[in-house]
Amino acid sequence: MKKICILGSTGSIGTQALDVVERNSELFEVESLTCGTNIDLFRTQLKKYSPAFAVTALEEDAKVLKKEFPKIDFSYGLEGMILAAAGTDCDLVLNSLMGMMGLRPTYEAIRAKKNIALANKETLVAGGAVIMEAVKKNEVQLLPVDSEHSAIFQCLQGNRNNAVHRILLTASGGPFRGYTSQALEEVTLEQALHHPKWVMGNKITIDSASLMNKGLEIIEAHWLFDVPAEKIQVVVHPQSVIHSMIEFKDRSILAQLGMPDMRGPISYAFGFPNRIENTFESVDFFKLGTLTFEEADTDVFSCLRLAYDALEAGGSYPVALNAANEVLVQKFLDKKIKFTDIQNNLEIIMQRHKPMYHLTLDDILDIDAQTRTEILI
Template identity: 50%
Template sequence: MKNISVLGSTGSVGTQTLSVVRQHPDLFSISALAANNNDELLEQQINEFKPASAVLYNKDAADRLRARYSGTTKILSGKEGLIAAAVIDEADTVVTSLMGFAGLRPTLAAIEAGKNIALANKETLVVAGEIVMQEAVRKNVSILPVDSEHCAIFQCLQGNERDKVSKLLLTASGGPFRGKKTADLEHVNIAECLHHPTWSMGRKITIDSATLVNKGLEIIEAHWLYDMSYDKIQVVVHPQSIVHSMVEYVDGTVMAQMGTADMRLPIQYALTYPQRFGLTAQKLDFWNMPQLTFEQPDTDTFKGIDFAYEAGRIGGTMPCVLNAANEVAVDALLKGKIKFLDIYSIIEQAMQKHNAIQNVTAETFFAVDAAVRGFARKLVEKLSVR
């Protein structure tokens, strides 16, 4: 029996994690649940899984839940509540599926408490990969990737020597605007941005997929997860989303991991590794499979990949700048304040303004994140008055 704390339990990855748990009540129990402000869904999850504690980051939402809940689960709130869910004694594994930079502090706390991490919050490694990986080694805990692409690479590396890897090949669907040029994207609306062709995901990550910033973040994440130079990480557009990523070895052999576009597959593997268990999910039908195609990404139109390579190679606090500017820009887009292409402008200006700091502590990242968000919000204000 594995005891799990799920940070971000009402989001896309969190709800799918609970779907996996629901299928295997003999394998998993839920020790803690944490969400942002969806008190009604969290209450349903509490009633079903009966965790020792549950957290709503939004204090008003927590107060609403406390006012009507009479069970035994302890209801917590705020940053302190998130940390408590991350370090709860009953849990041995923490699924970190909080959105964005907010996942960094709870993840570091969970590692310090000796918890194994099922990592769905890629921003944690993007912002502070060196610190996070060093702490994981120091505390002798595992960080297993939940992202479909990184789970695929992880599986393709099994039984092989890392120094024999010549290339990590991250696949990308291309998002909803694959094949479009900059002029085509001048006036796209929110609904078009959120219409992903193959994956069902949260709103923020769907926008990141449309800009290919998400793939850029995964490049930086791969660098830290697999201790691989940026020169050995390549993005390949694969619209069918059947090959989830690949590893090329020095002899020319390419190992690919394939499966349906179902996030429960990598979630379950991260939770049960090195074992595999059955899962009620659609399987690939090779007799009726569509043609598999592969393309070079259009980085002139979709600048997220090049931004990530630049930030990653500069290192230090620059990936933190990329992430903070992107989070502010995506939030502004979703609120109708800026246009789709403004996301690139905000990221570029934030990175140009920043002088990267090297050899930093975790607290430096929090300070830089706050400063960049302030700068990016001012850019949003200027863009929103057009």
């Protein structure tokens, strides 16, 4: 029986992870859960899964829930999340938090020698060098949950000693695939939140629309698989059936395919090295008919180019890129700026950024905080 800690249990990944746990109750049990402010859903989860430890964002919510669930230990805030990840009796930590709040709990869980199922992009985008050094030092497993990185990870099983020629990172293209720069100027929030293939949280859905999501995944792939930027190619694949591919030095290509359902990569990470039977839809090639591929347009979607630039420049550039993007996406969600203001302002911020190198965890957090204060629009 594997004990699971889920950081962010009320979000899209967290709820699907609990579905995997419920369908495989003979394999997994919930040790700890954390949530933000969706207390109604969290209350339902606590009743259903009875974790030993639970965390809310706010102290008052923890106090209220403690009265309702006296057998569960409660905490709150960042320190509570760190306790859930590093201080409980879990075997595996699923980090499905949004944003930079996921970095320190992941780091502390690794130091506590917990295996990590990672669905929080910012952990590696901002803290890749620090995190991967900690993974190596503490000899833990870092299992990717993003569908693309899970696909790459699966393709590499049994091939770790074979040189990778290219990573082919697939992208759906989002809701604005094929748009011109002029057309992109006129898009609405409602359009940007309507992803053609995946159901996700608002922030990651906007990132997918701008292709920043794919840019962040390039940086993640670099750290996860020790592959330089020039060997990571984005391939737009609108059907979202091929989740990513690896080309080896002999030019053979392995691909991982499946229907777009996040329970697939979640269950793979939870069960690794074993596969778990799933009940969702199988790929029907006869219904699909055709799989198509396109080149990503980095002129129209400059976020993708900025991510490549940040990775190649190294140091604090990815930290600044990620922090600025988080702030700008929230401003767009609040209808304070236009969609194209995200990438236009990112360009300016990255040009002005004064880099630091050889970062500590505290350096990363300081640069993240400072970058956010500099965005005044």
